[in-house]
Amino acid sequence: MLFTTLDFLLFLPAAVLVFWLLPARLRLAWLVLASLVFYGSFGLENLIYLAVVVLIVLVAGRVLKAKAPGARRAALWGGTLLILALMGLLKYYDPVAAGIDGLPALGLTSPAGFSFYAFTAIALIVDRYRDPAAARADDAQEVLYLAWFPKILAGPIERIGPFVSELNDKTPLGWPQFAAGLQLILWGLVKKVVIADNLAPFVDRTYAIPAYAVPIELILASYFFAFQIYCDFSGYTDIARGTSQLFGIRLSENFRRSYFAHSVGEFWSRRWHVSLADWFRDYVYFPLVGPERKAWRMYAGLMVVFALSGIWHAGLGYGIGWGFVAWGLLNGVYLWGERALNPLRRRLRKRLGGSWLGRLHEIAAILTVFHLVLVSWVFFRAGDLGDAATILSRIWQSLPELPTLLTRYPFTGEQAFLVCLIAALLVIEAAMERPTTADRFAAAPALLRWPVWLACLFALILLGRWDSEVFVYMQF
Amino acid sequence: MHSLSRPPPALPWTRIAAFLGLFAALYIAAAAIAELRVGRAGQGAMQELLAAKGRQVDWIVLGASHALPLAYGGVPERLEAETGQTMMMLAEVGAGPLYADFVLRQALLDLEPMHILYVADSFAFRSPRWNEERIADRKLLRKTPWRSSMLGILAGMAGSGGVAPGALADYVTNFSKLNPPDRFPQDDWRGAENFDRSFRPSRHATGARIGYLYPEGAAKADPARYLDALEAMFARARAEGLSVTVVKLPVPDAFREALPGEAEFDAALAARLAPLGIPLHDLSAALADPRLYFDTDHLNRDGVELLYERHLGPILAAGG
Numbered sequence: 001m002l003f004t005t006l007d008f009l010l011f012l013p014a015a016v017l018v019f020w021l022l023p024a025r026l027r028l029a030w031l032v033l034a035s036l037v038f039y040g041s042f043g044l045e046n047l048i049y050l051a052v053v054v055l056i057v058l059v060a061g062r063v064l065k066a067k068a069p070g071a072r073r074a075a076l077w078g079g080t081l082l083i084l085a086l087m088g089l090l091k092y093y094d095p096v097a098a099g100i101d102g103l104p105a106l107g108l109t110s111p112a113g114f115s116f117y118a119f120t121a122i123a124l125i126v127d128r129y130r131d132p133a134a135a136r137a138d139d140a141q142e143v144l145y146l147a148w149f150p151k152i153l154a155g156p157i158e159r160i161g162p163f164v165s166e167l168n169d170k171t172p173l174g175w176p177q178f179a180a181g182l183q184l185i186l187w188g189l190v191k192k193v194v195i196a197d198n199l200a201p202f203v204d205r206t207y208a209i210p211a212y213a214v215p216i217e218l219i220l221a222s223y224f225f226a227f228q229i230y231c232d233f234s235g236y237t238d239i240a241r242g243t244s245q246l247f248g249i250r251l252s253e254n255f256r257r258s259y260f261a262h263s264v265g266e267f268w269s270r271r272w273h274v275s276l277a278d279w280f281r282d283y284v285y286f287p288l289v290g291p292e293r294k295a296w297r298m299y300a301g302l303m304v305v306f307a308l309s310g311i312w313h314a315g316l317g318y319g320i321g322w323g324f325v326a327w328g329l330l331n332g333v334y335l336w337g338e339r340a341l342n343p344l345r346r347r348l349r350k351r352l353g354g355s356w357l358g359r360l361h362e363i364a365a366i367l368t369v370f371h372l373v374l375v376s377w378v379f380f381r382a383g384d385l386g387d388a389a390t391i392l393s394r395i396w397q398s399l400p401e402l403p404t405l406l407t408r409y410p411f412t413g414e415q416a417f418l419v420c421l422i423a424a425l426l427v428i429e430a431a432m433e434r435p436t437t438a439d440r441f442a443a444a445p446a447l448l449r450w451p452v453w454l455a456c457l458f459a460l461i462l463l464g465r466w467d468s469e470v471f472v473y474m475q476f
Numbered sequence: 477m478h479s480l481s482r483p484p485p486a487l488p489w490t491r492i493a494a495f496l497g498l499f500a501a502l503y504i505a506a507a508a509i510a511e512l513r514v515g516r517a518g519q520g521a522m523q524e525l526l527a528a529k530g531r532q533v534d535w536i537v538l539g540a541s542h543a544l545p546l547a548y549g550g551v552p553e554r555l556e557a558e559t560g561q562t563m564m565m566l567a568e569v570g571a572g573p574l575y576a577d578f579v580l581r582q583a584l585l586d587l588e589p590m591h592i593l594y595v596a597d598s599f600a601f602r603s604p605r606w607n608e609e610r611i612a613d614r615k616l617l618r619k620t621p622w623r624s625s626m627l628g629i630l631a632g633m634a635g636s637g638g639v640a641p642g643a644l645a646d647y648v649t650n651f652s653k654l655n656p657p658d659r660f661p662q663d664d665w666r667g668a669e670n671f672d673r674s675f676r677p678s679r680h681a682t683g684a685r686i687g688y689l690y691p692e693g694a695a696k697a698d699p700a701r702y703l704d705a706l707e708a709m710f711a712r713a714r715a716e717g718l719s720v721t722v723v724k725l726p727v728p729d730a731f732r733e734a735l736p737g738e739a740e741f742d743a744a745l746a747a748r749l750a751p752l753g754i755p756l757h758d759l760s761a762a763l764a765d766p767r768l769y770f771d772t773d774h775l776n777r778d779g780v781e782l783l784y785e786r787h788l789g790p791i792l793a794a795g796g
Contacts, residue, residue: 006642024481031480173485201660248482414660450495457499458506461654 001041003239004193004466011038016246028140028167031148031247038149039113046111049090054146056082057121058139064128076129080122087118091314112474113153115312117146119279124160126283137164150243153474154236156254156275166249173248176442181245186456188238192471193464195421196231199224200468202418207381210391215398216409218391220418225381226374227422229472230258233273236471257429262365263345264334264372280305299336306332313380323388327379334372421463503649510653511622520619521566521579522626525586532588534561535792538576539595540606542725542774543567548671549780551788559793567595568616572606573706574638575616580709581629584716591795592713592720594706596756598741599689601699601706612643614657622650638705672777673770677730685772686734699741703748710752721791722749722756726763726783727773759787 001007015034022030040047060079064072090110097103124142137145137160145163146152206213206221213221234255241251254275261267269277288301310328314321338345352358375392382388398405431437441449515523535555537543544567546552552563564587566579576594583589600606610616611633620626630647633639646652690697710720722745732738742758749756768779775783
């Protein structure tokens with residue numbers, strides 16, 4: 001029951017309607033039931049994995065209530081390592097066993113979204129260990145926190161404190177908030193179904209055998225993939241947040257017009273998959289760096305975080321390969337370079353200020369960051385390191401002849417259509433970058449707002465591709 | 477703790493109804509425009525039926541793509557010139573017996589046919605891909621005109637499990653005409669365009685084609701379910717007074733030999749047809765020369781002419 005299916009279109013209104021008709025004491029149970037139905041629709045065995053993680057969390061939670069530091073430490077490490085071991089077993093055992101003689105295959109596959117609720121569970125155990133008061137929730141709330149269906153497949157990776165605050169919030173849900181939820185769903189669907197899923201076939205065809213593709217197509221496919229993965233994942237998140245909002249539960253933002261970042265650091269910490277970046281920061285980076293924050297430990301910590309992130313991404317629908325590790329390490333190198341250049345960049349920004357040169361510098365920074373990230377996406381998307389090297393070297397070799405190639409290449413209607421979709425996205429996101437745009441739009445008369453929403457609906461109907469069976473990140 | 481105790485949101489129902497009403501009006505207008513442009517999606521059996529509504533025809537041809545070269549090669553025209561009998565091609569690419577049944581039901585409402593020529597292919601009995609999924613195929617729904625009679629047939633078939641509810645919803649709302657699934661086609665079969673070519677035999681191409689036609693393989697895919705559907709379809713046709721002839725059209729030797737489970741299928745088909753008294757003409761080995769085909773398994777112009785002269789012409793002239 002993906003967000004883009006007819007089943008979900010029927011499931012969601014029914015779940016929302018029953019939720020608001022039920023008395024408050026039954027609503028939590030209803031949301032847990034709805035979440036189990038949703039997650040079970042991807043395979044009943046998924047519920048077993050979810051139940052195992054829930055059980056680990058509940059047992060660890062009981063022990064963490066104890067006063068004895070030894071027992072609490074045992075619960076912290078026991079719970080965390082059990083979840084990580086299960087994740088490792090599901091994600092990596094069979095692919096690793098395939099390469100080692102004598103190791104039998106177990107036929108295990110990671111259930112949809114497993115990594116996301118596994119990370120959520122680890123966050124809960126660690127938070128409870130660090131500060132039991134801040135992570136207070138009853139068992140039913142914890143179950144919902146782990147199983148909440150809008151976020152179970154691909155996040156955001158929420159923290160227990162803000163989540164329970166949402167559950168306990170008694171402020172009446174107004175129509176503007178409800179409508180904002182619907183609008184988020186609609187915009188998320190446009191990003192996923194109209195943009196990402198239309199870009200995907202071209203990228204898949206071109207990246208299938210990069211040696212056979214012409215350089216212009218490799219360039220186009222690399223740009224298209226950058227927008228495909230952005231629209232796929234941020235579209236999913238928008239739908240998840242909008243869906244949750246219909247029940248009065250707000251989820252964190254996770255994506256903020258990612259390709260408008262001025263630095264790689266900003267891209268990873270404030271604009272792309274923010275809840276994962278926060279998770280790595282709080283549970284890996286800070287413990288590694290330690291309270292003294294020595295420079296060498298910060299640099300090493302960054303690289304470890306990105307290497308782990310790369311390993312974690314392995315198996316994301318594009319195979320298990322070193323490409324993901326290369327992608328992670330490359331981003332780590334970017335951040336090293338950026339940190340080293342930070343004083344220089346700050347001085348330059350100060351000198352240029354708000355002048356037109358300053359604006360130009362801002363645009364150049366955005367374009368540079370985008371292209372750095374784009375190069376790293378090649379490692380992420382290509383079948384293996386060899387393919388990534390082929391793609392980058394063929395693009396690199398073609399650059400001197402690019403003007404000639406561009407005039408000779410027979411561009412197709414499909415390519416023009418895809419470029420138009422990306423241009424439309426960028427125009428809308430550029431407008432949304434202005435802090436007042438959203439408020440001004442919300443306050444505009446219906447005569448202005450309705451055509452926009454009708455245009456989104458008809459974009460879905462006329463241009464959407466509804467045959468996709470996955471969101472890229474739910475394969476974690 | 478008192479979780480989730482917010483009061484329900486007060487919704488502005490009038491505004492919501494106005495927005496939905498406006499959306500519905502625009503959708504209906506767009507769907508009507510799409511229906512007017514349905515012919516641009518390419519011809520198909522259902523459009524042929526709409527165009528020929530009320531006509532009396534002697535033969536209707538049902539089956540999958542192997543039957544289509546008969547139309548490309550002018551068999552209907554030649555039959556009419558030689559015998560005065562008319563023929564309408566209602567076969568469709570990748571159409572198994574369930575899709576043929578859908579076409580026949582509509583044909584019985586629109587035309588007054590006397591004979592059915594059913595072109596049997598074993599692959600069409602081996603997978604839902606060529607049956608339930610073909611009826612739900614958006615590329616076919618896109619070129620299926622919106623008619624209340626077809627809606628009735630589809631609804632009836634949905635009730636018996638032959639049509640997915642999503643496909644019925646697609647047809648009702650004209651969705652595939654508004655949202656063409658083949659906006660940028662890549663590898664569509666273009667039989668008519670290649671009809672005058674000759675094929676150079678290739679073991680790889682034959683293997684790939686067999687793999688495509690039998691996605692489940694032959695061992696796992698029991699044809700009994702679709703043979704039941706065929707039997708029921710023929711029984712209905714006979715009850716309407718139509719005569720039925722079943723043929724297996726020629727394929728190159730290499731292709732025929734590579735077909736999985738063909739002998740078992742032939743025996744099962746013959747066993748189903750014999751009690752109904754329906755003749756089965758197995759011509760699959762009649763034209764072995766690969767130069768008579770434009771691809772791995774479809775007759776080209778020379779192949780159709782030879783087939784008509786040597787085998788099919790006499791069968792049709794004799795009324796089956």
